[in-house]
Amino acid sequence: MRIRFETDAYYLILDGIQRKKYEMIVSPVHYKEIESIEDVREKVQVLELLSAYGIQSNYDADKVKKRAEELISFHFGTADAVHLAFAERSSDYFITCDDKLIKRSRKIKLDLVVTNPVEFCINEELK
Numbered sequence: 001m002r003i004r005f006e007t008d009a010y011y012l013i014l015d016g017i018q019r020k021k022y023e024m025i026v027s028p029v030h031y032k033e034i035e036s037i038e039d040v041r042e043k044v045q046v047l048e049l050l051s052a053y054g055i056q057s058n059y060d061a062d063k064v065k066k067r068a069e070e071l072i073s074f075h076f077g078t079a080d081a082v083h084l085a086f087a088e089r090s091s092d093y094f095i096t097c098d099d100k101l102i103k104r105s106r107k108i109k110l111d112l113v114v115t116n117p118v119e120f121c122i123n124e125e126l127k
Helices: 006-018 027-032 040-053 061-073 078-091 100-104 117-124
Strands: 025-028 054-056 091-095 114-115
Touching: 006 040, 006 117, 025 040, 025 100, 027 040, 027 078, 027 100, 061 078, 091 117, 100 114, 114 117
Parallel strands: 025 054, 091 114
Antiparallel strands: none
16 A cells, blocks of 8 residues: 555554554643634544543653744744654654644754654555
8 A cells, every 4th residue: 555645644643553553642732732723523533532542741841941942943933843842852753744844844953753644654664
């Protein structure tokens, strides 16, 4: 099976999470962003997904804040900077569909791999 679509990749990654091959780390920024989802059904689905499979990670808030401020100085938006700073403290990968965020992330030194769902599945040989 050749992965061509982000939706296919999403389901492959979710299957890996359900089988405990991967962990889905949840940051406080996720919940802040979920508040802005206008479609109630979509909001409930995302919250249920995070509740069922998301793992809360322990982190040093001061270190995350300091790193986020550094990332903001590299012209990341506040939410993206906090997402990345948190992910650096708790994850090996940051998977996003935001091509601009991926491109910007690859221009600086980060302590994790920033990739999109399709690339992640290809690199992990998920089928």
